[in-house]
Amino acid sequence: MTIHARTVSPATRGPSLDRRLFMQGAGGLTFAVALGLPASAAEAKRVDLSPWVTLATDGTIMIRGPAIEMGQGSRTSLPLIFAEEMDADWSKVQIVRAAPIDAVYGNPGFGGAMYTAGSSAVTGYYKALRQFGAQVRMVLLDNAARHWNVPITELTTEPSVVVHKASNRRLGYGEIAAFAEVPAKAPEVRESDLKDPSRFRLIGHDVMRVELPTKINGTADYAINLKLPGMIYGAVLRTPVPGDTPATIDDTAAKAVRGFIQTVPLPYGVGVLADSTAAALAAKDALKVTWARKAKGWGFDSEKGLKEFAAAARDPARPSKPWETAGTGAAALATAASVHEAEYACDFAYHAQMEPLNAIAAVAPDGQSCGLWVGTQSQTMAVTATANTLGISPDKVAFHEHLLGGGFGRRGPRDMEFVVDAVLLSNAVKKPVKMVWSREDDVRNGRFHPLTAHHMRAGFDASGKLIAWHHRKAADIVTEFQDPVRYQKAGQKDFIGMLGAELKTYGIPNRQVDQITMDSGMRTQALRGIGFGPNKWAVEVFLDELALSRGADPLAFRLDLLKDAPRARAVVEKAGQMADWGRKRDGRGLGVAYIDYSGTQIAGVVEVSVDRANGQIKLHDVWIAMDCGVAVQPDNIVAQTEGCVVYGIGLALSERITMVDGEVQQSNFYDYLIPRMRDVPPIHVELIVTQNHPTGVGQMATPVIAPAISNAVAALTGKRLRHMPMTPDRVLSVLKA
Amino acid sequence: MSIAFRVNGRQVTADADPESRLLWYLRDQLELTGTRYGCGSGLCGACMVHVNGERAFSCQTTLRDIADKSVTTIEGLSPDSSHPVQKAWLAESVPQCGYCQSGQIMSAADLLAKTPNPTRDQIVEHMSTNLCRCGTYPRIVKAIERAAREA
Numbered sequence: 001m002t003i004h005a006r007t008v009s010p011a012t013r014g015p016s017l018d019r020r021l022f023m024q025g026a027g028g029l030t031f032a033v034a035l036g037l038p039a040s041a042a043e044a045k046r047v048d049l050s051p052w053v054t055l056a057t058d059g060t061i062m063i064r065g066p067a068i069e070m071g072q073g074s075r076t077s078l079p080l081i082f083a084e085e086m087d088a089d090w091s092k093v094q095i096v097r098a099a100p101i102d103a104v105y106g107n108p109g110f111g112g113a114m115y116t117a118g119s120s121a122v123t124g125y126y127k128a129l130r131q132f133g134a135q136v137r138m139v140l141l142d143n144a145a146r147h148w149n150v151p152i153t154e155l156t157t158e159p160s161v162v163v164h165k166a167s168n169r170r171l172g173y174g175e176i177a178a179f180a181e182v183p184a185k186a187p188e189v190r191e192s193d194l195k196d197p198s199r200f201r202l203i204g205h206d207v208m209r210v211e212l213p214t215k216i217n218g219t220a221d222y223a224i225n226l227k228l229p230g231m232i233y234g235a236v237l238r239t240p241v242p243g244d245t246p247a248t249i250d251d252t253a254a255k256a257v258r259g260f261i262q263t264v265p266l267p268y269g270v271g272v273l274a275d276s277t278a279a280a281l282a283a284k285d286a287l288k289v290t291w292a293r294k295a296k297g298w299g300f301d302s303e304k305g306l307k308e309f310a311a312a313a314r315d316p317a318r319p320s321k322p323w324e325t326a327g328t329g330a331a332a333l334a335t336a337a338s339v340h341e342a343e344y345a346c347d348f349a350y351h352a353q354m355e356p357l358n359a360i361a362a363v364a365p366d367g368q369s370c371g372l373w374v375g376t377q378s379q380t381m382a383v384t385a386t387a388n389t390l391g392i393s394p395d396k397v398a399f400h401e402h403l404l405g406g407g408f409g410r411r412g413p414r415d416m417e418f419v420v421d422a423v424l425l426s427n428a429v430k431k432p433v434k435m436v437w438s439r440e441d442d443v444r445n446g447r448f449h450p451l452t453a454h455h456m457r458a459g460f461d462a463s464g465k466l467i468a469w470h471h472r473k474a475a476d477i478v479t480e481f482q483d484p485v486r487y488q489k490a491g492q493k494d495f496i497g498m499l500g501a502e503l504k505t506y507g508i509p510n511r512q513v514d515q516i517t518m519d520s521g522m523r524t525q526a527l528r529g530i531g532f533g534p535n536k537w538a539v540e541v542f543l544d545e546l547a548l549s550r551g552a553d554p555l556a557f558r559l560d561l562l563k564d565a566p567r568a569r570a571v572v573e574k575a576g577q578m579a580d581w582g583r584k585r586d587g588r589g590l591g592v593a594y595i596d597y598s599g600t601q602i603a604g605v606v607e608v609s610v611d612r613a614n615g616q617i618k619l620h621d622v623w624i625a626m627d628c629g630v631a632v633q634p635d636n637i638v639a640q641t642e643g644c645v646v647y648g649i650g651l652a653l654s655e656r657i658t659m660v661d662g663e664v665q666q667s668n669f670y671d672y673l674i675p676r677m678r679d680v681p682p683i684h685v686e687l688i689v690t691q692n693h694p695t696g697v698g699q700m701a702t703p704v705i706a707p708a709i710s711n712a713v714a715a716l717t718g719k720r721l722r723h724m725p726m727t728p729d730r731v732l733s734v735l736k737a
Numbered sequence: 738m739s740i741a742f743r744v745n746g747r748q749v750t751a752d753a754d755p756e757s758r759l760l761w762y763l764r765d766q767l768e769l770t771g772t773r774y775g776c777g778s779g780l781c782g783a784c785m786v787h788v789n790g791e792r793a794f795s796c797q798t799t800l801r802d803i804a805d806k807s808v809t810t811i812e813g814l815s816p817d818s819s820h821p822v823q824k825a826w827l828a829e830s831v832p833q834c835g836y837c838q839s840g841q842i843m844s845a846a847d848l849l850a851k852t853p854n855p856t857r858d859q860i861v862e863h864m865s866t867n868l869c870r871c872g873t874y875p876r877i878v879k880a881i882e883r884a885a886r887e888a
Contacts, residue, residue, distance in 0.1 A: 070834050071834030071835065071871045072833070073833075208827070208830065209830070211835070212827060212835075213818065213827065215832035215835030215838050216826045216827060216838060216842060217771065217811060217812070217814075217823065218769070218770065218771015218772070218810070218811035218839050220835050220836075222836060224773075224774070225764075225770035227765075227768060233765075258754065276761060276765050277761060277765060277774075278757065278761040278765070281777075352870050353834070353870055354773075354775050354781065354834065354836040354837045354868065354869070354870045354871075355773070355775075355834070355836045356774070356775070403834070404834060405773075405834050405835070405836030405837075406870050407834075408870070436774075438777060439775065439776040439778070439781075635830060636830070639830060639833065639873070639876065640833075642872055642873075642875050642876070643833055643871045643872035643873065644872070645872065646869075646871075646872025646874060647870070647872055668776055668777075668778050668780060669776050669778070669780035669781055669868060670778070670780055674868060674870060675874075676865040677860075677864045677865045677874040677877070677878070678861050678862070678865040680874045680875070682875070683875055
């Protein structure tokens with residue numbers, strides 16, 4: 001009997017585990033690796049059938065979940081894909097967090113990293129997890145065949161049961177666990193061995209997300225809730241601009257705070273330790289620190305900066321990097337019968353995840369190992385940042401994954417600065433430290449959706465066909481700041497900032513998109529919708545202006561451009577039907593926008609009215625039609641899309657970060673306004689379910705909203721809003737112009 | 738100085754600064770971490786509890802404010818997640834990240850205690866105290882309507 005229950009410590013990871021073996025099952029998959037067995041599992045005997053699953057004799061099936069959970073549902077949906085092909089009884093499945101090992105659990109569709117971002121979990125793991133689940137089902141069939149001494153071809157499965165119809169015998173998966181032999185090599189799985197989608201029992205059928213019951217009774221395990229023995233509390237005052245250092249530190253007033261323990265000077269700020277979070281935050285607020293003012297960002301003013309960005313986008317002599325070129329590019333404008341031009345802008349915006357950033361670190365007395373408890377979008381980046389900070393190897397970091405109280409991109413920077421805060425504070429005292437940012441810290445230390453300026457030109461030929469498109473965008477490089485490693489790997493392409501500027505589906509023969517790289521010295525980061533937010537703002541509003549310039553209906557104009565993209569047409573037509581597009585409404589306007597978001601086809605229509613006295617835009621309805629291919633968890637996709645719309649409403653209408661002399665001017669939810677329930681209209685979502693490979697859903701509707709609103713306001717008033725967010729003062733000034 | 742109050746039916750005597758905030762006392766001293774820190778300024782509602790049956794921002798409530806009063810947190814709303822609002826929250830799959838949801842549930846329970854059959858406008862008005870960044874508002878409305886029906 002060959003039951004492998006070896007637990008691999010992080011020390012044994014690395015080159016010995018060739019990722020391809022696990023990901024492709026190319027004849028070499030060792031099934032002998034099992035990680036992170038839950039202490040709460042039954043007393044039953046267990047067998048590790050693969051790195052992904054442990055089976056107990058009581059029938060419990062423990063499946064590893066490689067994605068973190070921040071509300072998007074992939075902690076449930078990834079193991080569910082595996083369970084589908086394993087033919088597991090879902091009621092017997094326990095989901096176990098996968099250990100932080102990229103080589104085994106990294107996302108094959110996202111550079112092989114354990115990094116839950118980019119709406120890439122389901123789309124990236126889908127094929128691999130189906131294959132791994134099918135391999136494990138084959139191992140179970142093979143064991144049953146040998147146990148009964150019958151040909152494997154006579155066996156079938158029902159949920160968690162192997163069936164031999166000829167002899168009317170049945171073996172539960174748990175029974176097989178008692179004698180299972182696990183082959184050293186993974187069985188080969190062909191496409192034809194996978195389930196036909198018509199036989200799916202789990203994919204396409206809603207199940208309750210596994211952690212949901214903990215989110216209605218207060219028990220959900222966010223890191224901020226944890227209390228360790230001997231733990232003290234920390235807070236950090238951080239330099240307002242990146243790269244600066246403290247010049248003078250006066251902690252006299254901090255020391256007077258009841259519960260204060262000590263001050264910890266840091267390279268980029270000043271930490272304080274205290275006997276409670278409240279005391280730590282109060283002591284941090286009492287610090288008086290001056291800064292060296294050597295970093296680039298000092299002096300930056302976002303209003304003046306935007307003017308410089310716009311001038312750079314407008315100036316054809318300004319050097320640029322190509323992002324997309326098709327046909328003869330911008331040169332085709334010279335052949336156009338008419339050329340249209342417009343400029344658009346987006347302000348900085350803030351993630352505003354509801355759980356402020358925090359982490360708990362416990363550096364050992366010798367400084368040679370560290371425990372880490374954190375909600376992060378990348379388990380392995382958090383481990384690496386900790387190891388690098390302490391100068392130890394990653395296997396000396398004991399990582400504990402927690403639920404995230406929101407992510408939206410904020411919890412995924414390569415440097416994991418909020419983890420480093422905790423590690424440095426703990427290292428100063430060699431005690432467990434819970435480090436928490438106040439909301440004000442979270443806003444002021446934000447890493448923002450960038451400031452952008454867009455200069456757009458387009459040309460029609462004499463017959464009225466749109467033949468040329470030129471989009472020049474000026475902005476800071478997001479990817480380089482957020483993740484220098486991926487920036488280099490990507491050949492210094494700023495994909496986080498630029499994605500969405502390319503136009504894959506619109507039939508415009510000559511296109512050119514250029515990036516003019518600015519350097520404001522500010523912090524930037526992927527934020528829900530990434531580059532699609534500002535880029536689709538410019539693209540979809542400009543297209544609307546082009547349609548109106550021809551006297552064309554904006555929806556029909558898009559359908560005409562999409563005539564060779566049937567999935568795209570389908571969502572635009574559907575959104576139009578849902579909204580009853582052709583029906584005029586008194587005092588109301590309709591606007592449409594369409595996006596090809598990494599394969600997901602999405603269109604939205606909004607209905608608005610405008611209070612001409614105060615400039616308030618009121619939303620009455622939002623209709624979204626989306627085709628993301630196979631819908632693994634349909635109701636969750638609808639929930640994500642509703643959430644995307646709400647997020648998009650905030651970015652469109654009210655969310656705005658400004659900087660003066662490099663310092664963020666906002667501090668909390670009174671001056672950074674995210675949508676409340678009263679700001680949100682009825683949201684109608686329809687999925688067009690196809691059998692295409694599943695694509696992302698977690699952020700796709702967000703960038704639809706702002707352009708659709710501007711387009712609706714134009715339909716109603718004839719006036720064009722070109723600067724996001726469309727705050728009441730901006731609306732008023734445009735209405736009066 | 739010691740201050741006496743009740744939390745989820747338990748008598749508590751706090752030896753603490755009377756001006757300190759209930760939120761942190763609940764979280765750090767009593768380890769009732771279902772009550773969440775979101776803004777510390779009474780703007781987001783993640784910290785919502787009931788004080789003598791009325792909802793209150795625990796981040797804006799001092800220990801002095803609750804002397805001899807009775808506090809209910811999400812942990813005390815029901816012993817087994819059986820409060821109609823909690824059941825409706827699951828039935829409608831409301832939570833996404835979940836961080837704000839204790840506060841949302843406490844606000845919703847407060848609404849239904851006073852207004853058992855709220856109109857949609859009453860729901861929107863009452864619940865606009867509580868921020869949800871994931872955007873679960875449409876489902877919160879549905880869940881409150883369900884809880885009103887099924888209570």
